[in-house]
Structure formats: structure tokens, C-alpha cells
Amino acid sequence: MGMLHRLPGSRREASGFEWTLLRKLPRIALIGTLLPALAALAMRLVPLEGSLAQVEKQLQTADILAISVVVLHWTLVFTLAIACIIVVLMKGHGYVADAYELNDAEQPARD
Structure with a gap:
């Protein structure tokens, strides 16, 4: 069996919350970016009291x-996003990657 071939008997698990969250992440990122930006912009629209230096410091x-x-x-x-991608990959089929041969697996070598 060569590298990166499916393991016999491996199966793909059903998708779950990770795909729902991955689809919502762009919207979450946009809203989470706009809200603080709008709050900083609102500070410029509200009349602030104090000297010019105090107003600049508040802004x-x-x-x-x-x-x-x-x-x-x-x-x-x-x-x-990284966590969701890891879960998606882990729920996929099992693949043969690099086999690690243990020469002394049956009879461990004594040091």
C-alpha cells in the first residue's frame, strides 16, 4: 500500500457544528470588526468636554x-477557523502516511 491511500475500513464521520461555525465565521469577523470601529467613530460625533488636549487624549x-x-x-x-479545519480533517477518512518500521518490536533490544 502506497503513501496517502485510504486505510481499509476507514469511514468518514458525519459533519457537525464545525461546518456551521465555518460558514458563520466571515460574518462574525465582519461584525466584530465593524462594532469597535463604529464605537470609535461615534466618539468623534459626540461632543466631548474638556480642553483640546483632554479631548485628543480621549479620542x-x-x-x-x-x-x-x-x-x-x-x-x-x-x-x-483553525480548530474547525482540524476537526473537519480529523473526521475524514484515515490515510496511510509514513509507516514507521520497528525492527525490534517483538524482541526489544537491551541496552
Whole structure:
């Protein structure tokens, strides 16, 4: 039997929640990106009180917070995508890959 041929008797498991989640991830990523961006934009539309330096500091804080939330969200979405792909691959057929021959499997060598 050569490399990457299906193992005899292997079967594919039924798909589950991983495909549902994979289909929803682009929408989740888009919504999770837009919400913090809209919150940072809303800070510019609301009249802020204080001196010019205080207003700039508040806007800069809102921008930094929005960017950090977006980066965290993208990281979580990417991690979920990797996990879903791993589950899809693991539920697939079994394949023959690299066989590892053990020469002394029946009689272990003594050191």
C-alpha cells in the first residue's frame, strides 16, 4: 500500500457544528470588526468636554481600544477557523502516511 491511500475500513464521520461555525465565521469577523470601529467613530460625533488636549487624549484612547479589540477579535476568529479545519480533517477518512518500521518490536533490544 502506497503513501496517502485510504486505510481499509476507514469511514468518514458525519459533519457537525464545525461546518456551521465555518460558514458563520466571515460574518462574525465582519461584525466584530465593524462594532469597535463604529464605537470609535461615534466618539468623534459626540461632543466631548474638556480642553483640546483632554479631548485628543480621549479620542486616542478610544482608537487604541478599538484597534486592540479588533486585533483580539481577529485572533479569536482565526483560532476558531483553525480548530474547525482540524476537526473537519480529523473526521475524514484515515490515510496511510509514513509507516514507521520497528525492527525490534517483538524482541526489544537491551541496552
